[in-house]
């Protein structure tokens with residue numbers, strides 16, 4: 001298959017070009033504990049997803065798994081602005097969204113493996129995660145489907161008057177659906193406390209955004225719907241955290257919804273662990289290589305070291321302890337029980353019980 005070059009100029013002002021000169025990550029505004037927390041979450045999400053990839057390769061995960069390796073900084077930055085009273089919704093690529101809110105790796109891997117201890121009792125797999133105690137109200141595979149749910153959560157939050165926000169994560173592809181625009185319009189007209197988070201990874205499945213839309217800047221939809229909008233480097237955890245905090249604070253204070261466009265790239269194919277799986281109009285290996293050079297994890301590590309916020313030894317120790325946590329969770333999840341077959345319909349209707 002031949003590589004396809006898309007030559008149209010980017011409207012993202014360089015954010016879509018990983019080869020641009022990078023501004024260093026500015027860790028100055030955060031204390032040591034917060035920065036360490038950011039790095040812990042980045043490691044946890046990365047290693048957990050690598051583990052999911054292994055489980056797929058070994059044939060143990062039966063439901064499709066969409067990995068966001070390379071995109072971890074978005075969920076980590078956004079979650080820093082949230083608390084458990086907020087209501088957060090994800091989509092088909094949501095391992096990071098669940099884990100960044102404090103989700104349990106064991107429950108995630110158990111869900112991926114279809115085990116009873118999973119976040120959805122093993123009934124959903126990778127694309128149906130749930131963690132209401134964390135404020136994670138669920139992810140579903142239907143692209144765009146959770147965007148209006150976050151608007152509903154925004155209406156509930158506005159009625160409750162406790163300063164909570166509704167949040168939805170979605171991709172650039174989802175913005176091609178009418179429901180995204182209806183949701184933005186209603187949230188804006190009602191000045192709802194909603195944060196719309198677009199992980200613009202420049203691809204919808206195998207299709208480059210430049211082949212699908214007249215501009216690669218999703219933020220323009222915020223202009224159209226009169227929504228506070230920030231387009232940021234989605235591989236810079238601190239930039240995402242700052243922008244999310246601004247938009248969420250504004251929304252909590254009655255200033256209406258926000259659209260956060262975080263520009264990033266996934267290292268793996270659309271679905272499954274392979275890099276070269278994208279079919280049809282395939283991604284270029286040179287792009288994947290270029291984006292790996294702006295990987296959010298080494299970038300935060302360099303910034304922490306340059307600012308003397310963590311030593312190389314502390315970082316290595318943290319990495320090792322997170323790897324151990326993931327390995328132990330995976331071993332437990334592999335050994336865990338499947339739900340009983342007769343329980344299949346128990347969760348379909350409220351009050352359902354196995355006979």
Ligand SMILES: Cc1ncc(C[n+]2csc(CCOP(=O)(O)OP(=O)(O)O)c2C)c(N)n1
Nearest residue numbers: 093141142143171172173174201203204205
């Ligand atoms: C309503 C709907 N249409 C099509 C699909 C098939 N599908 C699954 S993921 C995907 C691409 C979504 O791209 P994007 O929103 O950019 O998210 P990304 O995969 O890049 O994270 C498509 C078309 C679907 N799941 N739901």
Ligand SMILES: [Mg+2]
Nearest residue numbers: 171172203204
């Ligand atoms: Mg996309």
